[in-house]
Amino acid sequence: MRCPFCAFDNSQVKDSRPTEDxxxxxxxxxxxxxxxxxxxxERVQLREITVVKSGGARENFxxxxxxxxVALASRKRGIAQERLDQLVSGIQRQIETMGESEVPAKAIGEMVMEGLRGLDxxxxxxxxxxxxDFTEAKDFEDFASTVRDAGKG
Structure with a gap:
């Protein structure tokens, strides 16, 4: 593993343990x-996944x-880092178990929205x-009212 400080190619593992989840x-x-x-x-990667952007561009997942x-959206919200990590791991598992080698960016965005809706x-x-891509205050108002109305049901 390359050192992030001096870029030397060798390092020794001093301690290994599983993450909380x-x-x-x-x-x-x-x-x-x-x-x-x-x-x-170190994480398990089941297959190489390519993300297809709305303009047709492709990049590795x-x-x-x-x-x-997720961190930016939940900044200063008091959500435990462990819950955010679980959300991201869940989304990654969903993507990997879809069985597709190419996944539209829109599908990933919807998964993130669904996860955040249940979280905060x-x-x-x-x-x-x-x-x-909200462009004016009315966009926020309209969206927030749909969230508020869904919470009443």
Whole structure:
């Protein structure tokens, strides 16, 4: 594993343990050259998945993009990191078990929205505002009213 500090190619694993939700292995490493310590995570990847963007562009599936989007939407909401990790792991499992090698970005966005809706309505609305490209305050009002009405049912 390449050191993130000095870019040396060798490091030693000092400690390994499963993450709290048992979806990854957390490894503490030490660089053989500079001695710096850093953490890596090892996750199971069932197959290579390509994300098809709305414009037709294709790119490899990247879990960190979902993690960043969820973190941004739920910022300052007091949601435990463990719950966010479980949400992202669940979405990744859904994508991998679909059996498709190509997944539309829209389908992933809908999975994230569905997960956030069950987790926190404010995070859900924040994500939706970017995902659905709200352009004015009325867009927020209209969407928030559908969320509020769904909660009454």
């Amino acid at each position: 048992n979806t990854a292995i957390r490894r503490r490493r030490q660089c053989d050259s500079c001695g710096a310590r850093f953490t890596t995570f 990247d879990r960190t993009k979902i993690e960043q989007s 309505t404010v995070a859900y609305i924040r994500f939706a505002s970017v995902y659905r």
